[in-house]
Amino acid sequence: MEKMHFTRMDQGTDEDFQILKQVHEHTLKELPDRLFGLLSDLGKDTAYNITRRDHCLQSATRALRDGKDEEYVVVALLHDACETLGPFNHGEVIAAILRPFISRDNYWMLAQHGLFQTYFYAAHLGLDPNARDKFRSDPAYEQTIEFCAKYDEVSFDPAYKNEPLSTFEPMVRRVLSKDWTPPGARRRGTRRLGLGLSLGGGQGDHRRQRAICDLDGGRRPLLHEEDQSPMATGG
Incomplete structure (x- = not known):
């Protein structure tokens, strides 16, 4: 691959940034x-x-x-992939990586599944097993409960026969197949929101798609596509 020649980005040429594009495309691949x-x-x-x-x-x-769609299966496969990188927030780490490729609700489920999993063991550590309840109003709340109950907390069974990774590899490559675009550019299959935000065009249901909010239970602004105005979320 050719090299870029600038020593500061504001002096780069069109040719330099075509090479930058190729670097990111290679990384994406x-x-x-x-x-x-x-x-x-x-x-x-x-x-x-x-x-x-x-x-x-x-x-x-x-x-x-269980017949879940391909994007959901890929999310299930990768849900703990970043545990070694984010001991406190592994769900948010993998969610951030996959965000451009998946639906809003699958993103939210990934980001929050660590907290929702504590429902099954929090009492053993003196914590509140119902901490997830502060998110009852979120459209992905029930989906995340189902994921943890049916596919996460039960999946430590050595007697259960898993599919090999080769079953899922083509699914992962299809879900992550996307043209690279720089931040702020309109991506194919995305819906643009205010303040330069856009959400990934995954294969799931986008009817309730909106800017991601309230990841830590605080009151953060939420942008609705309809009016692009902030709305505080319930804690």
């Missing part, structure tokens, strides 16, 4: 394999009945056998 590498790293666990890699495979296998 490599993204599925980088995520598979993160999954592979989770195979080194010894503390669980099965490795976290097999846990991810089991979650995706259960979702696939």
Whole structure:
């Protein structure tokens, strides 16, 4: 690949930034394999009945056998892929990576699933198992409850026969297949919102798509596509 020649970006030429575009396109093409590498790293666990890699495979296998759509299955496969990178917020980390490729509700489910999982074990640590209830008004609340109950918390079973990663690899590559565009550019399949925000054009239901909000339970502004005005969310 050719090299860019500028020492500061405001002196770059059209040719330089065509090379920059090629760099990002190459990075985008490599993204599925980088995520598979993160999954592979989770195979080194010894503390669980099965490795976290097999846990991810089991979650995706259960979702696939339940007839969930391809994007949902990919989300199930990758939901814990960033645990080693974000011990406090692994859901938000993988959600941020996948955001340009998936629906608003799948993004929200990924970002919040760590908190929703505490419903099953919080009492053992002296915490509130119902902490998720502050999000009852969110359109993805019930979806996230279902994901945790049916595909996450039950998927530590060594007797359950998982599909191999090869079953899911083509799905991941299809979901992550997208042309690279710079920040602020209109992406194919996205819906533009105010203040330069746009949400990924995933394969899920976009009818309730809106800017992501309230990830930590605080009162953050929420942008509605209809009026692009802030609305405080309930805590």
